Amino acid sequence: MTITVQPRLTRVFRFTRASYADGVAELAYAFDEGEELVETIRFPQAPAVPTERRAAFDAALKLLHLVAGVSYYKAGVPPKIELADGPLDDGTAELLDQLYLHGLAEFAYRNGLDLRGRIAFPRLGAGTGTERSRGGSAPAVGALDLPKRTLVPIGGGKDSLVAVEAIKAISGEATAVWVGNSALIAACAERTGLPTLNIQRELAPGLFELNRLGAWNGHIPVTAVNSAILAVAAILYGYDSITFANERSASAATLEYDGQQVNHQWSKSLAFETLLGDWLHTHVAADLDYCSLLRPYSELAITRAFAKLTPYFDVFSSCNRNFKLLGPKPVDRWCGQCPKCHFVFLALAPFLPKPRLLAIFGRNLLDDENQAAGFDALLEYQDHKPFECVGEGAEARAAMYALSQRPEWQEDALVERFRSEILPQLDATQLALEPWLEPSPEHRVPARLQAALAAIG
Ligand SMILES: CC(=O)N[C@H]1[C@@H](OP(=O)(O)OP(=O)(O)OC[C@H]2O[C@@H](n3ccc(=O)[nH]c3=O)[C@H](O)[C@@H]2O)O[C@H](CO)[C@@H](O)[C@@H]1O[C@H](C)C(=O)N[C@@H](C)C(=O)N[C@@H](CCC(=O)O)C(=O)O
Ligand SMILES: Nc1ncnc2c1ncn2[C@@H]1O[C@H](COP(=O)(O)OP(=O)(O)OP(=O)(O)O)[C@@H](O)[C@H]1O
Numbered sequence: 001m002t003i004t005v006q007p008r009l010t011r012v013f014r015f016t017r018a019s020y021a022d023g024v025a026e027l028a029y030a031f032d033e034g035e036e037l038v039e040t041i042r043f044p045q046a047p048a049v050p051t052e053r054r055a056a057f058d059a060a061l062k063l064l065h066l067v068a069g070v071s072y073y074k075a076g077v078p079p080k081i082e083l084a085d086g087p088l089d090d091g092t093a094e095l096l097d098q099l100y101l102h103g104l105a106e107f108a109y110r111n112g113l114d115l116r117g118r119i120a121f122p123r124l125g126a127g128t129g130t131e132r133s134r135g136g137s138a139p140a141v142g143a144l145d146l147p148k149r150t151l152v153p154i155g156g157g158k159d160s161l162v163a164v165e166a167i168k169a170i171s172g173e174a175t176a177v178w179v180g181n182s183a184l185i186a187a188c189a190e191r192t193g194l195p196t197l198n199i200q201r202e203l204a205p206g207l208f209e210l211n212r213l214g215a216w217n218g219h220i221p222v223t224a225v226n227s228a229i230l231a232v233a234a235i236l237y238g239y240d241s242i243t244f245a246n247e248r249s250a251s252a253a254t255l256e257y258d259g260q261q262v263n264h265q266w267s268k269s270l271a272f273e274t275l276l277g278d279w280l281h282t283h284v285a286a287d288l289d290y291c292s293l294l295r296p297y298s299e300l301a302i303t304r305a306f307a308k309l310t311p312y313f314d315v316f317s318s319c320n321r322n323f324k325l326l327g328p329k330p331v332d333r334w335c336g337q338c339p340k341c342h343f344v345f346l347a348l349a350p351f352l353p354k355p356r357l358l359a360i361f362g363r364n365l366l367d368d369e370n371q372a373a374g375f376d377a378l379l380e381y382q383d384h385k386p387f388e389c390v391g392e393g394a395e396a397r398a399a400m401y402a403l404s405q406r407p408e409w410q411e412d413a414l415v416e417r418f419r420s421e422i423l424p425q426l427d428a429t430q431l432a433l434e435p436w437l438e439p440s441p442e443h444r445v446p447a448r449l450q451a452a453l454a455a456i457g
Contacts, residue, residue: 003206005034007215010076015083018065020057022046025232027065029072029204037072037204041229044198046236053144053235056284060232063279066096066121067228072207073100074107075215079118087122089138091282095275096121102271103221105262106254106387110218116260143287146240148448149173151230152194156185157318158306158344159245162456163293164192165309167243169455177233179226184322184333187315197237199229203325219387221267224276227290231280234288241446246273246292248440249299249391255384264387270295270442277444289446296439297456299347299391300399304437305456307351313360318344320388334361339386341365342374347391349409350402350433366403367412375400375414381422394430401431 010031017028023046027039041064049057062085073081088096100119108115152167154160154176167174176189177197189196211217223246230242250268253261266272270292277290294302306312317333318340334341345365348357358364365371377383379400380393390396403409404419439457 003035003209003213005031005076005210007031007076007210007213010034010078012080012082013069013073013076013078015065015069015081015085017084018061020061025061025064027068029069031072031076031078035206037206037210039068039071039204040200040202041232042200042202043233043236044200049236050238053238053285056141056144056288057232057235059141059284060228060235060280063092063095063283064228064232066092067099068225070100070103070220070225071203074104074218074220075207075210077113077115077118077216081119081121083122087124089124091137091279093121093123095279098275099221099224099267099272102261102263102266103224104218105260105266106264107216107218107220109255109257109262110387111216113216114258138283140282141284141286144235144285146234146285146287147238149175149239150241150243150449151175151177151197151234151239152243153226153230153245154178154185154189154192155245156182156188156316156322157340158309158312158316158348159247159294159302161188161192161309161312161316162302162305163243163245163452164194165305166293166452166455167449168192168194170449170451172449172452175239177230179229180323182323184315184317188312191312191315197233199233201225201229208326219264221272223265224267224272227267227276231276231284231288231290235284240287241289241291241449243445243449244268244273244290244292245294247294247297247299247302247391248442249395250389252392254387265389268292268389270444273444289444289449291444291446291449293445293449293452294456295443295445296441296453298395298436299343300350300395300433300436301439301457303344303347304351307348313356318389332362336361336363336365337371337374339374339378339388339390342371343378343388343390343396346375346378346396346399346403350399354408364412366409366414369413369417372414372417376422379418379422395436397426398431398433398436401426402433 023043025041176194246268250265378396
């Protein structure tokens with residue numbers, strides 16, 4: 001495919017069409033009058049869409065088209081957005097405005113862009129008269145009597161496996177589902193013993209051509225894309241709930257810049273969960289629940305729970321370098337260099353026998369002076385939290401403090417450095433591990449699944 005637009009000079013981003021037939025969804029976009037960029041999602045062994053769920057399916061597919069557009073919009077960030085299907089009701093436009101602004105906040109910060117005031121999805125009634133500048137709300141949909149079973153997304157790391165085991169503990173009917181073709185995630189899903197569902201996602205090849213032509217590039221809110229894919233899947237296959245494994249800490253900003261919070265994990269935050277969960281209730285099906293089973297828990301509470309799940313130790317990995325579409329992957333599941341490797345090593349250390357942890361990682365990251373800067377960033381010492389899915393700085397400091405009190409860890413280079421150099425500068429009353437293990441009451445887990453929460457804490 002030959003791309004003829006210069007991405008950074010484009011004027012309009014267009015959502016041109018979304019179609020679905022025989023298990024294949026095509027989501028198409030274009031800049032200005034340029035070629036279509038078509039993303040493809042494949043739903044395996046898809047049944048025919050049941051008639052009574054047709055409207056819900058169409059609504060979910062439309063949302064997926066709008067959400068997945070973020071990968072392409074970011075290539076040019078033109079000032080105008082156009083929708084071939086016409087403007088959106090207020091609720092939908094608000095969800096999209098928020099997602100593109102906050103989900104692309106890291107992208108904007110790193111590229112020196114300011115997206116505030118730039119992103120405005122067309123709204124019904126906007127600009128058509130003085131009496132109504134916004135489009136009003138769509139009539140709320142009813143329940144569809146969806147089967148009482150749960151889609152549990154699997155990411156290959158510890159969090160989703162903790163969620164799986166919590167659902168298994170209450171004998172909930174569930175399917176382990178993942179998007180993409182990662183063999184590592186497939187192995188984890190297989191290990192759960194649950195039925196599995198693997199949905200394929202192929203980005204438009206033209207995006208890589210745009211990248212080569214100097215498109216804007218950077219982080220996108222991928223959890224939102226996966227969530228929208230799973231909403232379509234829930235209606236298609238018949239599930240009444242989608243339970244992600246997004247932790248409490250995911251709501252905390254990575255940094256604040258020019259009055260704006262920048263959160264790498266925004267589409268894992270409670271704010272996004274609330275927006276999407278409410279939207280699905282009003283626009284798709286009143287009985288389709290979208291939530292995170294791990295929302296009450298800190299990363300440390302989750303690593304404590306995961307430390308008991310020994311059958312997964314030889315298959316899981318939280319290192320995101322495994323999940324790159326292009327380029328090399330770590331040879332042995334953990335690159336040992338990235339913020340996720342650093343954080344997971346540190347957060348598991350208080351809860352696992354040391355030899356067990358070293359066996360998982362194949363090395364001792366805390367006894368390697370070359371990794372000091374990486375751990376400093378986690379501790380928010382002379383740096384900000386990394387742009388990655390890691391816990392809060394205070395949480396990392398609590399874990400490091402716990403290790404500094406243990407004979408088996410305190411001689412290791414970076415623990416010793418923490419004790420001698422960093423600890424004297426910290427408020428010792430803020431370093432206890434125990435408060436991090438307490439669940440918070442805030443979550444959106446539906447009544448039917450709440451017993452699973454007790455299986456985690
Ligand atoms: C695996 C990874 O971390 N990828 C990020 C990385 O991408 P990179 O360029 O190094 O390589 P690829 O992943 O192979 O992607 C190639 C290009 O494709 C585009 N792209 C990819 C996926 C997608 O959904 N949309 C896309 O537009 C993009 O142009 C890529 O350059 O760096 C990129 C730039 O910062 C990131 O966008 C890539 O992140 C992936 C989308 C990804 O899946 N990342 C997750 C591991 C991730 O970050 N998860 C977060 C969830 C946060 C959230 O709010 O959803 C987390 O765990 O905290
Ligand atoms: N490819 C994927 N398909 C479906 N869901 C995914 C995928 N990747 C991540 N997720 C889900 O997104 C959420 C956030 O992912 P995240 O990487 O934080 O979790 P994880 O991989 O389970 O654990 P870890 O924090 O150890 O990496 C989790 O619920 C995870 O299951």
